[in-house]
Amino acid sequence: FTSKLGDQIRIKIYGIIGDTPALNMILNHKGHGGYDCCWFCEIKGFYINNKMQYYYDEHIALRTEINFATDSRNAQYSKQTTNGRHGVSILESIMDIPLPYSIIADYLHVTLLGHAKTICLYLYKNYMKPKARIELDGKISVQRFPHFFNRKIRPFNKSYLKATEIRNVFLFCILPMARNILGVEVMAHLGLFVIGIRLLHGRPVFGHQTADVANKLLIAFYRDHENFYKGLQNFVL
Numbered sequence: 106f107t108s109k110l111g112d113q114i115r116i117k118i119y120g121i122i123g124d125t126p127a128l129n130m131i132l133n134h135k136g137h138g139g140y141d142c143c144w145f146c147e148i149k150g151f152y153i154n155n156k157m158q159y160y161y162d163e164h165i166a167l168r169t170e171i172n173f174a175t176d177s178r179n180a181q182y183s184k185q186t187t188n189g190r191h192g193v194s195i196l197e198s199i200m201d202i203p204l205p206y207s208i209i210a211d212y213l214h215v216t217l218l219g220h221a222k223t224i225c226l227y228l229y230k231n232y233m234k235p236k237a238r239i240e241l242d243g244k245i246s247v248q249r250f251p252h253f254f255n256r257k258i259r260p261f262n263k264s265y266l267k268a269t270e271i272r273n274v275f276l277f278c279i280l281p282m283a284r285n286i287l288g289v290e291v292m293a294h295l296g297l298f299v300i301g302i303r304l305l306h307g308r309p310v311f312g313h314q315t316a317d318v319a320n321k322l323l324i325a326f327y328r329d330h331e332n333f334y335k336g337l338q339n340f341v342l
Contacts, residue, residue, distance in 0.1 A: 125137045134190060150340075159339070181193045218271065222266065229241070233286060238262070244282045275302075297325050
């Protein structure tokens with residue numbers, strides 16, 4: 106478009122980010138509780154105990170620019186959902202990076218308020234005895250952090266935990282504080298998730314290989330997930 110001074114301004118739209126319900130709406134995609142709900146792959150899912158579960162599958166097919174657009178148009182013309190697509194998204198014509206490559210899962214909702222909070226509370230309620238819970242809550246309550254931690258750490262016995270509180274507990278507290286409470290295998294498996302996320306959102310400590318290392322850790326975590334957590338492999342986790 107042209108500015109008031111006559112300059113030509115070109116806007117490039119590289120990605121779309123949001124929580125799961127918002128993305129499903131603007132992408133014209135099936136809700137996160139149904140079959141074929143993933144934006145990035147063609148995992149179908151299993152309906153178990155009144156909840157959809159999406160188990161690890163190393164051979165799952167990924168969605169591409171071509172099949173994403175094809176499924177969208179087929180759904181649009183047939184008025185029937187096709188591989189999770191309800192129709193063409195209003196974003197398709199304006200994105201400079203084609204769908205689904207331009208879709209960005211929101212770190213705050215998907216990772217922190219999603220899976221990190223879920224598994225921390227699962228460990229707290231299902232793996233720890235009341236005495237161990239009191240011990241962990243006590244450690245969290247007295248832990249001191251530098252001044253740039255804008256929010257204090259809140260123990261798990263509080264009714265509502267904000268994303269920043271979950272982040273601090275998950276990234277900095279849970280591994281050292283629970284290492285003598287939970288078993289070695291549980292802690293090792295949890296460590297795959299914690300370290301994988303820290304690598305993705307921290308400095309590139311392994312240079313250009315940092316993302317690849319994080320990917321391997323998170324794949325190992327997902328692969329063995331059902332051995333430690335039952336019924337928690339839903340899409341929003």
